[in-house]
Amino acid sequence: MKLIDKMIQCSINNINVTVEKGTTILEAAKKVGIHIPTLCHLNLADFGVVNQNANCRVCVVENEKTHRLVPSCAEEVVDGMRIQTDSLKAVMGRRTNLELLLSNHPQDCLTCVKSLDCELQSLAHELNIKEIHYQGEKMNHPIDLTSFGITKDTNKCIMCRRCVTMCNDIQTVGVLSPLKRGFDSVVATAFHLDLAQTSCTYCGQCVSVCPTGALAEMNDSPKVWRALNNPRKHVIAQVAPAVRAAIGEEFGYDAGTILTGKVVSGLKRLGFDEIYDTNFGADLTIIEEATELVDRIQNNKTLPMLTSCCPAWVQFIEHQFPELLDVPSSCKSPQQMVGVLTKTYYAEKNNVDPKDIVMVSVMPCVAKKAEAAREELNKDGLSDVDYVVTTRELAKMLKEAAIDFKKLPDTNFDILLGESTGAAAIFGTTGGVIEAATRTAYEMITGKELKEVNFKQMRGIEGIREAKVKIDDLELNIGIAHGLGNARKLLEDIRDGKSDFHAIEIMACPGGCIGGGGQPYHRGDIEILKKRQKALYDLDKNMPKRKSHENEMVMKLYEDYLGSPGSHRAHELLHTSYSEKQRI
Amino acid sequence: MKNKIMDMSTLDKRLLKELDDYINSLDGDKQEHLILVLHKAQELFGYLPQNLQLYVARKLNLSSARVNGVVTFYSFFNEEPVGKYRISVCMGTACFVKGADKVLERVQDLLKIQKDRISEDGLFTINDVRCIGACGLAPVLTVNDKVYGKVKPNDVDDIIRYYRGLENENS
Ligand code: SF4
Ligand code: SF4
Numbered sequence: 001m002k003l004i005d006k007m008i009q010c011s012i013n014n015i016n017v018t019v020e021k022g023t024t025i026l027e028a029a030k031k032v033g034i035h036i037p038t039l040c041h042l043n044l045a046d047f048g049v050v051n052q053n054a055n056c057r058v059c060v061v062e063n064e065k066t067h068r069l070v071p072s073c074a075e076e077v078v079d080g081m082r083i084q085t086d087s088l089k090a091v092m093g094r095r096t097n098l099e100l101l102l103s104n105h106p107q108d109c110l111t112c113v114k115s116l117d118c119e120l121q122s123l124a125h126e127l128n129i130k131e132i133h134y135q136g137e138k139m140n141h142p143i144d145l146t147s148f149g150i151t152k153d154t155n156k157c158i159m160c161r162r163c164v165t166m167c168n169d170i171q172t173v174g175v176l177s178p179l180k181r182g183f184d185s186v187v188a189t190a191f192h193l194d195l196a197q198t199s200c201t202y203c204g205q206c207v208s209v210c211p212t213g214a215l216a217e218m219n220d221s222p223k224v225w226r227a228l229n230n231p232r233k234h235v236i237a238q239v240a241p242a243v244r245a246a247i248g249e250e251f252g253y254d255a256g257t258i259l260t261g262k263v264v265s266g267l268k269r270l271g272f273d274e275i276y277d278t279n280f281g282a283d284l285t286i287i288e289e290a291t292e293l294v295d296r297i298q299n300n301k302t303l304p305m306l307t308s309c310c311p312a313w314v315q316f317i318e319h320q321f322p323e324l325l326d327v328p329s330s331c332k333s334p335q336q337m338v339g340v341l342t343k344t345y346y347a348e349k350n351n352v353d354p355k356d357i358v359m360v361s362v363m364p365c366v367a368k369k370a371e372a373a374r375e376e377l378n379k380d381g382l383s384d385v386d387y388v389v390t391t392r393e394l395a396k397m398l399k400e401a402a403i404d405f406k407k408l409p410d411t412n413f414d415i416l417l418g419e420s421t422g423a424a425a426i427f428g429t430t431g432g433v434i435e436a437a438t439r440t441a442y443e444m445i446t447g448k449e450l451k452e453v454n455f456k457q458m459r460g461i462e463g464i465r466e467a468k469v470k471i472d473d474l475e476l477n478i479g480i481a482h483g484l485g486n487a488r489k490l491l492e493d494i495r496d497g498k499s500d501f502h503a504i505e506i507m508a509c510p511g512g513c514i515g516g517g518g519q520p521y522h523r524g525d526i527e528i529l530k531k532r533q534k535a536l537y538d539l540d541k542n543m544p545k546r547k548s549h550e551n552e553m554v555m556k557l558y559e560d561y562l563g564s565p566g567s568h569r570a571h572e573l574l575h576t577s578y579s580e581k582q583r584i
Numbered sequence: 585m586k587n588k589i590m591d592m593s594t595l596d597k598r599l600l601k602e603l604d605d606y607i608n609s610l611d612g613d614k615q616e617h618l619i620l621v622l623h624k625a626q627e628l629f630g631y632l633p634q635n636l637q638l639y640v641a642r643k644l645n646l647s648s649a650r651v652n653g654v655v656t657f658y659s660f661f662n663e664e665p666v667g668k669y670r671i672s673v674c675m676g677t678a679c680f681v682k683g684a685d686k687v688l689e690r691v692q693d694l695l696k697i698q699k700d701r702i703s704e705d706g707l708f709t710i711n712d713v714r715c716i717g718a719c720g721l722a723p724v725l726t727v728n729d730k731v732y733g734k735v736k737p738n739d740v741d742d743i744i745r746y747y748r749g750l751e752n753e754n755s
């Protein structure tokens with residue numbers, strides 16, 4: 001009885017649909033396979049919010065009874081409603097609204113960073129816009145190029161507010177907001193400050209949801225081309241775990257196709273001298289981090305310990321919780337560890353002047369660009385990492401070089417910093433880092449072999465997860481959060497003394513790095529994230545070695561160069577520090 | 585690299601204390617009272633400089649972007665000091681066609697300031713507005729609540745002289 005009360009009937013293009021009360025016209029139409037174009041609307045329901053402020057009006061449809069146009073993304077179905085999505089009025093209405101949006105848009109698609117990834121552009125194509133009948137006054141805002149990670153070109157903003165929803169509701173950073181109103185309104189930072197002056201974490205999630213070129217990652221590929229073209233430079237690449245599970249999407253593969261071998265070949269063809277695996281750095285991170293965790297537990301030092309491999313999350317704690325700067329592990333992230341080792345270990349072994357080495361990381365991440373530029377990681381004029389390109393940028397470089405990615409053979413990483421275990425493979429997903437750390441910490445504490453390496457309770461996609469692991473007499477309490485809003489909740493508990501976790505893994509991006517700000521656009525489709533995630537767990541499952549401390553080349557590195565885990569030398573090279581950042 | 589927005593030392597301590605007391609006196613979720621708090625702050629300080637907005641944001645645990653968004657949304661909040669007499673020149677289509685830009689230019693010349701600024705004596709601020717719905721009188725200029733229609737650039741001299749005169753009488 002109750003259920004029936006809640007169901008209502010409507011007709012869309014003369015097809016009857018029964019839906020629950022509260023369903024929008026857009027959702028109802030989808031149910032019967034009718035497509036309605038949308039722009040500002042973005043369903044991030046899987047991350048807990050829907051951007052639905054209905055201000056672009058590109059999704060209007062005609063209400064047959066009133067003959068009025070209504071925005072289908074926000075208007076809810078009422079009983080007996082009759083809708084036409086393809087009446088002349090609806091079609092013309094959508095076209096007019098899109099033309100109005102285009103009328104003040106800088107029409108420089110040819111050279112725009114988002115070209116062919118831009119939803120405004122594809123909509124213009126879909127709605128067959130060949131002429132724009134209105135002349136709008138163009139905006140004239142300076143382009144913000146101050147941050148190392150993100151460019152903001154307000155002139156390309158269509159005021160959809162997706163970024164505002166992302167930055168405020170999901171990430172709770174609150175850097176972006178609509179300012180002013182009416183004709184003058186813009187989406188901007190407080191007081192129009194440059195991003196570099198705000199508490200932006202450079203997570204890049206706003207870039208992932210921005211439908212236009214208004215928000216984009218800093219394009220670092222020209223610098224990489226220049227380095228590759230310089231015969232005096234020794235150019236080395238490293239590839240992060242999440243890249244291999246997503247880059248295929250840029251070349252027509254299904255989400256979650258692992259393409260490590262092709263990426264390595266592609267980089268070789270681009271002219272890199274050595275190609276190393278960030279996963280090697282991940283294994284090394286785990287050994288250092290597990291050593292630190294065991295030390296903190298056994299010697300009653302600060303707990304919980306928080307993972308520190310996500311730079312956006314580090315930036316977040318520096319801005320928002322400066323009183324908690326002793327909780328993150330002091331370990332550098334895997335990218336920085338591999339970076340510093342190329343400039344020291346590799347350089348010494350091969351007799352190369354570190355100044356001639358250019359370290360380029362391929363990352364799923366926008367924040368890694370800002371991380372590479374951190375002062376702490378650029379000592380004595382030598383940076384651990386010189387340039388960072390995202391998964392998307394690498395795909396573009398390969399296309400630019402006319403490399404037929406699908407036809408590339410599989411090649412292995414170069415040997416010195418190229419070996420990795422299954423534990424490193426799962427670094428790219430939420431829950432993976434802490435599972436990897438647990439595998440190693442277990443054996444460090446007990447001295448016994450860990451038989452069951454799969455900690456299923458740490459896996460999944462829920463925003464906050466908990467797990468308990470018995471290690472002899474110790475019950476290890478593990479917390480996991482991804483998305484900065486979820487991280488905030490765990491941090492508030494720590495601040496208020498309500499947290500009983502020993503260790504917490506935090507990733508700024510929903511899904512972890514598989515959903516990073518530099519990955520192929522997934523537009524809130526959690527199925528894509530799940531496929532990328534599964535691919536990484538499968539990779540782990542099929543590896544002969546699945547514990548970081550079984551990585552022979554890492555062990556050799558300790559033997560030849562670092563001494564033991566946590567040694568003075570290891571601290572010098574592999575650890576870092578954090579400092580309070582001002583917050584605006 | 586300290587940003588001057590973060591510098592609260594230019595804000596009068598006594599007034600800040602009053603603002604704090606006001607915020608503490610509010611019931612319930614203080615964030616909901618943002619607009620009230622901003623009104624109070626403007627009443628105390630005369631306008632809402634950026635560091636004061638940041639102060640309010642921190643007090644209420646809101647992002648400064650959000651606070652700045654609200655301040656710039658409502659025309660009754662001022663980010664810049666405002667003169668006793670606020671001169672607004674309508675730049676709507678009808679007024680523009682009838683030469684509102686010349687009127688604005690004249691106001692700026694006479695007061696020796698650009699729009700959105702305050703004159704040296706603190707008496708006048710100038711801004712431009714969009715259509716105020718008096719197109720029949722275009723071009724239109726307002727001083728506080730008073731509307732002047734069919735204004736020619738030369739009329740501006742008289743208008744300003746009038747308000748200066750008022751001041752002299754008062755003093
Ligand atoms: S990068 Fe992240 S923190 Fe910075 S504005 Fe975008 S969503 Fe907000
Ligand atoms: S910057 Fe991009 S996401 Fe943000 S409102 Fe503008 S168009 Fe939308």
Ligand code: SF4
Nearest residue numbers: 310312365509513516
């Ligand atoms: S979760 Fe990964 S991709 Fe996202 S900001 Fe952190 S390190 Fe970068």
Ligand code: FES
Nearest residue numbers: 039054056057073
């Ligand atoms: S998509 Fe519906 S109003 Fe923008």
Ligand code: FES
Nearest residue numbers: 674676679715718
């Ligand atoms: S345009 Fe100035 S009042 Fe309408």
